[in-house]
Amino acid sequence: MSATTTVTSTPAGAIQIKAEEPSQDYKYAHLLPVFPKDEHYPPLEPFEHVDPGHRALQHPNPRQFLANATVSQLTPPAGEEIRGVNLATLTPDEKDELALEVARRKVLVLRGQEDFIERGPDFWLEWGRYFGRLHIHPTSGHPEGYPHLHLVYRDKNSTFNYERSDRTIATTWHSDVSYEHQPPGLTALFLVSAPETGGDTVFTSQVTTLKRLSPEFVAYLKTLKASHSAHEQAEYSRAGNRGGVVRREPVVNEHPVIRKHPVTGEEALYVNRQFTRRIVGYKREESDAILNFLYDHIDRSIDSQVRARWEPYTVVLWDNRVTAHSAILDFTDQNAVRHGIRITPQAERPIPANPDLKL
Ligand SMILES: O=C(O)CCC(=O)C(=O)O
Numbered sequence: 001m002s003a004t005t006t007v008t009s010t011p012a013g014a015i016q017i018k019a020e021e022p023s024q025d026y027k028y029a030h031l032l033p034v035f036p037k038d039e040h041y042p043p044l045e046p047f048e049h050v051d052p053g054h055r056a057l058q059h060p061n062p063r064q065f066l067a068n069a070t071v072s073q074l075t076p077p078a079g080e081e082i083r084g085v086n087l088a089t090l091t092p093d094e095k096d097e098l099a100l101e102v103a104r105r106k107v108l109v110l111r112g113q114e115d116f117i118e119r120g121p122d123f124w125l126e127w128g129r130y131f132g133r134l135h136i137h138p139t140s141g142h143p144e145g146y147p148h149l150h151l152v153y154r155d156k157n158s159t160f161n162y163e164r165s166d167r168t169i170a171t172t173w174h175s176d177v178s179y180e181h182q183p184p185g186l187t188a189l190f191l192v193s194a195p196e197t198g199g200d201t202v203f204t205s206q207v208t209t210l211k212r213l214s215p216e217f218v219a220y221l222k223t224l225k226a227s228h229s230a231h232e233q234a235e236y237s238r239a240g241n242r243g244g245v246v247r248r249e250p251v252v253n254e255h256p257v258i259r260k261h262p263v264t265g266e267e268a269l270y271v272n273r274q275f276t277r278r279i280v281g282y283k284r285e286e287s288d289a290i291l292n293f294l295y296d297h298i299d300r301s302i303d304s305q306v307r308a309r310w311e312p313y314t315v316v317l318w319d320n321r322v323t324a325h326s327a328i329l330d331f332t333d334q335n336a337v338r339h340g341i342r343i344t345p346q347a348e349r350p351i352p353a354n355p356d357l358k359l
């Protein structure tokens with residue numbers, strides 16, 4: 001699956017990536033990122049999200065879809081590796097069960113998904129819509145004609161997603177687009193080109209990071225809301241010669257610091273370094289003290305984590321409500337192409353674990 005061709009980019013260095021000779025023979029050239037300048041969208045409207053996982057709770061065996069699969073647990077907090085399930089041919093009942101399994105195990109690493117990956121973008125969108133309204137990313141590249149697909153892309157010339165020159169550590173823990181009013185729930189990512197080794201994605205269970213905290217502190221955190229901001233991401237995209245776009249004006253939304261999963265009822269920490277900015281109502285230093293403590297705690301909680309390794313034809317699903325994740329940039333010295341596609345159904349507005357918290 002690795003791209004053996006060189007993908008060229010503009011002298012400006014960044015992201016006007018076009019499949020030019022000799023990359024025409026790159027099998028996934030039609031999925032390379034584009035950033036059309038004339039693409040603008042109005043603010044997102046609220047919508048009602050019904051989580052498919054709810055329906056699976058009524059099934060006699062909510063794990064029936066795994067009956068013929070080989071399943072191994074990756075770590076106790078999160079992660080399950082699955083062989084023998086074809087994501088592309090699941091029935092609606094099986095998709096409901098899949099949604100529940102993702103909610104419970106938080107990260108599923110599904111091997112052998114050649115059928116799913118080779119069906120292509122129209123199929124991926126139809127598949128993803130079952131789980132929620134599909135998100136259009138305000139800044140990231142998408143394949144020509146497919147704004148609902150978010151791409152990650154890096155080669156030796158193009159570093160739009162993964163610049164690391166001014167940082168000692170490039171790990172960026174985040175929960176995807178947590179600045180939205182209704183951030184994503186079940187989310188899918190797969191790579192169509194990957195380095196020989198490295199470039200894993202690391203996930204952490206925010207249910208487990210929360211459990212490590214003392215009950216008195218958790219009770220206090222349940223009284224807090226935090227703001228999450230899209231502004232810095234938009235500014236990064238607009239800055240310099242990067243050639244990025246901003247398709248929707250950036251938003252700020254307030255979410256509970258501890259949210260509750262609508263199906264499992266599990267409580268999870270819901271702050272992340274990339275997008276969370278401020279404890280609502282607190283002065284800067286007060287907010288920084290709490291948030292920096294929580295970020296450090298998340299950073300160091302290796303005992304809450306699982307790493308997904310990208311064997312060919314792997315699809316990783318995660319529940320974005322109760323996890324955080326980061327790409328691992330250990331491959332950037334190699335002359336490697338890493339090219340991935342994300343399907344991003346949005347979910348409910350985060351439910352506070354504390355029913356008395358007013359949003
Ligand atoms: O590239 C990766 O491993 C993760 C990318 C990511 O954070 C995302 O697409 O949401």
Ligand SMILES: [Fe+2]
Nearest residue numbers: 174175176325
């Ligand atoms: Fe992400």
